[in-house]
Amino acid sequence: MSLVADRPPKRKQRSWTAAVxxxxxxxxxxxxxxxxxxxxYVSSWIYVFGVxxxxxxxxxxxxGLVLTLKGPSWWHDTGxxxxxxxxxxxxxxxxxxxxxxxxxxxxxxxxxxxxxxxTWITGALAFVVSIPTALTGYVSQQNFDSQWxxxxxxxxxxxxxxxxxxxxxxxxxxxSYHVLLLPGAVILLVIGHILLVRKHGVVPPxxxxxxxxxxxxxxxxxxxxxxxxx
Amino acid sequence: xxxxxxxxxxxxxxxxxxxxxxxxxxxxxIAMLIVFVLAxxxxxxxxxxxxxxx
Numbered sequence: 401m402s403l404v405a406d407r408p409p410k411r412k413q414r415s416w417t418a419a420v421x422x423x424x425x426x427x428x429x430x431x432x433x434x435x436x437x438x439x440x441y442v443s444s445w446i447y448v449f450g451v452x453x454x455x456x457x458x459x460x461x462x463x464g465l466v467l468t469l470k471g472p473s474w475w476h477d478t479g480x481x482x483x484x485x486x487x488x489x490x491x492x493x494x495x496x497x498x499x500x501x502x503x504x505x506x507x508x509x510x511x512x513x514x515x516x517x518x519t520w521i522t523g524a525l526a527f528v529v530s531i532p533t534a535l536t537g538y539v540s541q542q543n544f545d546s547q548w549x550x551x552x553x554x555x556x557x558x559x560x561x562x563x564x565x566x567x568x569x570x571x572x573x574x575x576s577y578h579v580l581l582l583p584g585a586v587i588l589l590v591i592g593h594i595l596l597v598r599k600h601g602v603v604p605p606x607x608x609x610x611x612x613x614x615x616x617x618x619x620x621x622x623x624x625x626x627x628x629x630x
Numbered sequence: 631x632x633x634x635x636x637x638x639x640x641x642x643x644x645x646x647x648x649x650x651x652x653x654x655x656x657x658x659x660i661a662m663l664i665v666f667v668l669a670x671x672x673x674x675x676x677x678x679x680x681x682x683x684x
Contacts, residue, residue: 443674443676444669444670444674445668445669445670445672445674446666446669446670448669449669497658497661497662497665500662501662501665501666501669504662504666505666505669505670
């Protein structure tokens with residue numbers, strides 16, 4: 401009778417950093433994370449609106465950083481400040497404009513197909529969280545517009561039963577939400593969304609699925625099939 | 631925008647039964663619908679790259 405033989409094999413000691421690295425590289429190998437080729441069906445204008453949303457978000461964040469550094473008197477009273485104020489406003493307008501078209505396009509493509517549910521959910525959440533991010537920006541302008549919007553929105557929030565958690569007429573609270581908490585959430589959601597798009601690939605149009613009899617909504621491969629013209 | 635249109639007044643509203651929306655919002659939504667349809671309908675420029683992959 402051997403005690404050594406009964407003993408379970410000794411576990412290999414691994415650090416958590418190595419485990420995270422191995423999992424990350426397995427999920428996002430470099431050629432997938434920073435792909436230089438896309439399937440031919442991506443050559444359509446409707447696929448452009450995701451990256452247009454990202455570009456608008458980048459301008460929005462950069463212009464917002466400048467506004468945060470300089471403060472309300474600068475963005476209201478100087479020419480350059482007014483320019484950055486307008487840049488911030490119009491980048492938000494374009495962000496929502498492009499994001500809504502992106503959402504419509506993906507909805508009619510049923511972009512949650514092929515194990516892409518989490519991609520869809522993170523995109524939808526990014527859209528939902530962007531709305532209070534914009535609202536807190538409108539009430540942080542420090543002008544008559546923001547006073548009007550905050551008092552109107554306060555009544556709306558109270559009527560919806562969520563007014564006990566925050567006060568839209570409290571500039572300090574709304575400004576903190578706008579420059580830190582909510583944009584942080586939007587950025588994290590967008591990063592997660594992009595990583596999931598990189599992992600699962602861009603959703604193929606329905607025509608490609610119908611050409612392949614083996615693939616169905618339930619069994620479609622995670623990776624889109626390249627080389628077929630949409 | 632303000633150089634082209636006079637924006638120094640309150641926005642007009644469309645009221646129809648329960649529906650109430652400002653004209654600027656209606657115009658933006660119509661513009662989004664138009665861009666959405668055009669994005670599907672207009673052919674994407676392909677350049678000189680192979681048809682299989684871009």
